[in-house]
Amino acid sequence: MLLVVDVGNTNITLGVFEENDLKASFRLTTNTARTSDEYGLVLCDLLKARNIRIEEINTVIIASVVPKLMYSLTSGIIKYLGITPLIVGIGTKTG
Numbered sequence: 001m002l003l004v005v006d007v008g009n010t011n012i013t014l015g016v017f018e019e020n021d022l023k024a025s026f027r028l029t030t031n032t033a034r035t036s037d038e039y040g041l042v043l044c045d046l047l048k049a050r051n052i053r054i055e056e057i058n059t060v061i062i063a064s065v066v067p068k069l070m071y072s073l074t075s076g077i078i079k080y081l082g083i084t085p086l087i088v089g090i091g092t093k094t095g
Helices: 036-049 067-081
Strands: 002-007 011-018 021-029 059-064 086-088
Touching (some): 021 036
Parallel strands (some): 002 059
Antiparallel strands (some): 002 011, 011 021
C-alpha cells in the first residue's frame, strides 16, 4: 500500500491507497514542535485504528510546504515504518 502525506501550513493530510482505491485518510494539525517519535507513534496509531498493518505500507510519498517539519516527520516514518519516503518537491523529476 501507498501512504501519501501532504504537509500544509495548517494541516497534514494523509491517505492510504491500495492500487487506485483510497483505504483511509487522516488529518493532523501541522506542528513543527512534534518530535520524530510523536509523528511515528501517531501515524502507527492512526493506521491501527483503521485496521491497516504497518507491514502493508511499502511506499511513502511526502509533499510539503513546511521545510522545518521535514526532518522530524521523515525520521519518524523511517523509524516506525522502516521506509525512507520519497520527497516530492519543485525539482522532482516524475517521469
